[in-house]
Amino acid sequence: MTATKLAVARVAREVACGVPGVAGLYAGVLGEFSTYGDGERIRGVQVRSGENAAIEEVEVRVTLDFDHLVASSFDTVQQLGARVQVAVYDAVAVAVSRPLRVHIRVADVVRTGQGAG
Secondary structure (H helix, E strand, O other): OOOOHHHHHHHHHHHHHHOOOEEEEOOOOOOOOEEEEOOEEEEOEEEEEOOOOOEEEEEEEEEEEHHHHHHOOOOOHHHHHHHHHHHHHHHHHHHHOOOOEEEEEEEEEEOOOOOOO
16 A cells, blocks of 8 residues: 555654654645645645655654753754654655655744753
8 A cells, every 4th residue: 555645744743743852843824835635734744746656755844942952962953853854754764665855944943941851
C-alpha cells in the first residue's frame, strides 16, 4: 500500500511536534502552507509528489520555543532544526519506503514559558 500525502503529512506533524524545543507548526498567515485532502488539512506541512506521483519531498515549518533554546546549553536554532529534520526524515522515509527530501524551515521563535522540557 502506498502512503498518501495526508498520511505522510500526519506522520511529519506528529514527529516534528514531538521534538523537544518545537512549540508548534506554522501554516502561514492564511493557512496556505498546509497539505489538503479528503476534507482534512494538516497545517504547517507540505508534501510534494514528482512526475510519477511518488512522494519526493516534505517541508515542515516549525515554531521553536525560545525558553528551550535559552535553557538548553547545547541547542542552537540550527541544531534544533537539524534534529527535527533527522526525526522527520527517519519517520517519513519509512512511511513511503524510499528516500526523499525533507526541508525544515524555522518560521518563528516564541516564548511558551515551559523551559527546556
